[in-house]
Amino acid sequence: MTTLSPVRIGIVTVSDRASRGIYEDKGGPAILEELTRIIASPWEPVPRVIPDELDVIAATLTELCDEAGCGLVVTTGGTGPAPRDVTPEATEQVCRKMMPGFGELMRSVSLTVVPTAILSRQTAGIRGSSLIVNLPGKPSAIHDCLMAVFPAIPYCLDLIGAGRIETDPAVCRAFRPKS
Numbered sequence: 001m002t003t004l005s006p007v008r009i010g011i012v013t014v015s016d017r018a019s020r021g022i023y024e025d026k027g028g029p030a031i032l033e034e035l036t037r038i039i040a041s042p043w044e045p046v047p048r049v050i051p052d053e054l055d056v057i058a059a060t061l062t063e064l065c066d067e068a069g070c071g072l073v074v075t076t077g078g079t080g081p082a083p084r085d086v087t088p089e090a091t092e093q094v095c096r097k098m099m100p101g102f103g104e105l106m107r108s109v110s111l112t113v114v115p116t117a118i119l120s121r122q123t124a125g126i127r128g129s130s131l132i133v134n135l136p137g138k139p140s141a142i143h144d145c146l147m148a149v150f151p152a153i154p155y156c157l158d159l160i161g162a163g164r165i166e167t168d169p170a171v172c173r174a175f176r177p178k179s
């Protein structure tokens, strides 16, 4: 039996009000809960709560990928059309390669739930050996979006050398074409 070393996963809440303590952050805990349900192999959360500032978001993503060694970074918030919504811009700034299929699938699934899903510019990209995935800020969006894209995430992490993740097949069946 092979022992998997824990994959570190960054959980980044991008919200002016949650970062100031004006409201309790519900996004980060919702991502933690969802990942705990989905992932069956060892993993370790690395949480951050930051304001909607391009430089701060870019620096946090960089730190999580390059210093904290996160193979996967999931953000929530700041994907809409409002002037301070800049999470996709920060993601593009720090990624070498964009993965537009993630945003396309999450919007498509979310459109069956809310017509305003079209307002999210959420995307994903690769920095070094880390995958960054944006989710919308509404805590209820986290389940819809993560369940839609997670089947492809373990294979993506394999391909970029980010570490191996096994899922609980009763919750989410990971698809690895070559296994």
Ligand SMILES: Nc1ncnc2c1ncn2[C@@H]1O[C@H](COP(=O)(O)OP(=O)(O)OP(=O)(O)O)[C@@H](O)[C@H]1O
Pocket: 013, 014, 015, 016, 017, 018, 023, 024, 025, 026, 027, 028, 052, 077, 078, 079, 080, 082, 136, 137, 138, 139
């Ligand atoms: N981290 C969070 N925790 C709890 N609720 C949230 C969080 N982020 C967003 N929400 C809720 O979802 C709604 C829409 O999210 P959105 O990111 O557009 O908010 P926002 O007004 O830009 O937030 P902020 O001003 O804090 O950056 C918010 O008004 C809030 O009710």
Ligand SMILES: Nc1nc2c(c(=O)[nH]1)N[C@H]1C(S)=C(S)[C@@H](COP(=O)(O)O)O[C@H]1N2
Pocket: 076, 077, 078, 079, 080, 081, 085, 109, 110, 113, 114, 116, 117, 118, 119, 120, 121, 135, 136, 137, 138, 140, 141, 142, 144, 145
């Ligand atoms: N699944 C899902 N996706 C969703 C939503 C939602 O409630 N559920 N809200 C939408 C709305 S109202 C907005 S404005 C955009 C952007 O949200 P953000 O700026 O909080 O990231 O996400 C959209 N995507």
